Amino acid sequence: MTRLLQLRAMWRSSRPAILLFPLLSGCNGPQSALQPAGIEAERVAALFWWMTGGGILIWLVVMGLFIYATHIRRHKEHSVRRTRWLILGGGIIFPTVVLAALLVYGLILMAQLRDFSGTTLKIAVSGEQWWWRVRYAREDGSMVELANEIRLPVGERVAFELSSPDVIHAFWIPSLGGKVDMIPGRTTQMILEPTKPGTYLGACAEYCGSAHALMKFDVVVMEKAAFAEWLERQAAPAKPPQDATAQQGLQAFLANGCGACHSVRGTEARGQVGPDLTHAGSRLSLGAGTLPTNAETFSRWIGHTDQLKPDVRMPAFGMLPADQLAAMARYLSELE
Amino acid sequence: MTKPHEHDDRAPAARWHSLWLLTVGPTIWALHFLIAYCTAAVWCAKVVGRDGSLDGLRSIIGILTLVALAGIVLTGWFGYRQHSFGDDSSTHSEASSGDRHRFLGFSTLLLCGLSFVATAYVALSVVFIGTCQ
Ligand SMILES: [Cu+2]
Numbered sequence: 001m002t003r004l005l006q007l008r009a010m011w012r013s014s015r016p017a018i019l020l021f022p023l024l025s026g027c028n029g030p031q032s033a034l035q036p037a038g039i040e041a042e043r044v045a046a047l048f049w050w051m052t053g054g055g056i057l058i059w060l061v062v063m064g065l066f067i068y069a070t071h072i073r074r075h076k077e078h079s080v081r082r083t084r085w086l087i088l089g090g091g092i093i094f095p096t097v098v099l100a101a102l103l104v105y106g107l108i109l110m111a112q113l114r115d116f117s118g119t120t121l122k123i124a125v126s127g128e129q130w131w132w133r134v135r136y137a138r139e140d141g142s143m144v145e146l147a148n149e150i151r152l153p154v155g156e157r158v159a160f161e162l163s164s165p166d167v168i169h170a171f172w173i174p175s176l177g178g179k180v181d182m183i184p185g186r187t188t189q190m191i192l193e194p195t196k197p198g199t200y201l202g203a204c205a206e207y208c209g210s211a212h213a214l215m216k217f218d219v220v221v222m223e224k225a226a227f228a229e230w231l232e233r234q235a236a237p238a239k240p241p242q243d244a245t246a247q248q249g250l251q252a253f254l255a256n257g258c259g260a261c262h263s264v265r266g267t268e269a270r271g272q273v274g275p276d277l278t279h280a281g282s283r284l285s286l287g288a289g290t291l292p293t294n295a296e297t298f299s300r301w302i303g304h305t306d307q308l309k310p311d312v313r314m315p316a317f318g319m320l321p322a323d324q325l326a327a328m329a330r331y332l333s334e335l336e
Numbered sequence: 337m338t339k340p341h342e343h344d345d346r347a348p349a350a351r352w353h354s355l356w357l358l359t360v361g362p363t364i365w366a367l368h369f370l371i372a373y374c375t376a377a378v379w380c381a382k383v384v385g386r387d388g389s390l391d392g393l394r395s396i397i398g399i400l401t402l403v404a405l406a407g408i409v410l411t412g413w414f415g416y417r418q419h420s421f422g423d424d425s426s427t428h429s430e431a432s433s434g435d436r437h438r439f440l441g442f443s444t445l446l447l448c449g450l451s452f453v454a455t456a457y458v459a460l461s462v463v464f465i466g467t468c469q
Contacts, residue, residue: 092449096453099457100457100460103457103460104460104464107460107461107463107464107465108464110464110465111464111465111466111467114465114467114469115469116387116469189469
């Protein structure tokens with residue numbers, strides 16, 4: 001009975017949304033430019049709605065005139081002078097003025113979106129086939145490197161420096177702002193100012209090879225204090241293994257050469273080729289949004305890398321004994 | 337059968353068949369775009385740097401734009417004169433050389449209108465964007 005009441009209340013409060021559901025369900029969720037959670041995304045969404053509204057208006061006027069001419073005034077003669085003005089006004093002056101207004105709107109918007117003053121935090125993101133290297137600049141000048149996850153303090157203007165060592169990628173968090181290309185040999189910039197705490201999704205928005213669709217990242221917008229605490233934790237070295245299995249996992253990690261590509265700060269692993277794994281267990285996803293993070297998925301990733309992600313730049317280690325895989329997975333999943 | 341136009345008895349001058357005037361407006365538009373784009377690129381890459389201001393560039397592009405618009409207006413005026421060839425009631429849709437001449441003039445005028453608006457739109461970008469960012 002209470003459930004029924006709940007359902008009725010839900011229906012009442014969201015009737016329009018439910019009626020539009022089949023149309024709009026694709027526009028909700030953590031990766032939607034139509035549900036802005038940042039100032040830049042709000043501006044882009046406003047532009048979208050103005051354009052949509054303008055398009056609908058023009059369609060209505062054109063269809064209205066069409067019906068007027070073919071049905072309502074079908075048998076009456078049209079004055080040549082008036083039709084000439086209609087063509088001149090509706091076909092030349094009106095579109096020129098409207099396009100000029102939209103252009104000016106767009107240009108002003110662009111200037112606002114590219115204003116890099118007043119930022120308080122700087123994050124360098126490098127798009128690499130097919131994951132994201134993320135570096136936070138801390139106040140004391142040190143750098144904190146992590147991967148495939150970006151956390152932001154709510155209400156602060158954050159500057160992103162975007163680059164790529166291989167091919168062109170594009171950095172896009174639809175809920176927070178527009179997208180910007182990452183171009184080899186160049187640094188591009190963007191600003192984001194999140195306004196709503198929450199978890200969002202980012203993606204690569206420029207086709208970059210076979211695993212392009214598996215090149216995603218999680219974005220968490222947090223309260224300022226929680227963010228500072230999180231960054232502090234990410235800056236710390238890795239937690240030492242907590243028990244014998246994890247200890248065996250660290251040994252296997254070092255013995256099998258994982259450290260040639262990966263860093264686990266606080267151990268001998270200092271590789272720079274792949275993602276920094278110092279706090280891999282604390283991340284929301286594994287393999288750039290491919291899997292969730294737990295001991296089981298770590299083990300699958302290490303053993304079947306190439307099956308989970310086509311052409312991945314990490315060899316699969318399925319030939320290792322199962323207990324070693326499990327121990328490594330255990331160790332990595334506990335790196336919080 | 338179309339009735340031969342009254343002006344057809346006049347010997348059509350060679351330039352009546354020329355399409356060149358038609359291309360002048362859009363060519364000025366394209367050149368204006370190209371020069372403005374390259375100047376801005378060099379300005380931002382070599383002169384003021386990526387955080388630099390567009391102030392000095394604005395006057396350069398302003399002058400370039402005025403020259404381009406003047407060229408387009410002049411061409412449009414030539415087109416208009418060509419369109420007005422003959423008396424008031426002259427058509428431009430019959431199959432005669434006089435009509436073709438007028439038709440090409442009218443098309444020149446319209447293309448110049450388009451090029452004028454487009455060139456002005458290109459110039460608007462440096463009015464509203466202040467820096468190389
Ligand atoms: Cu991509």
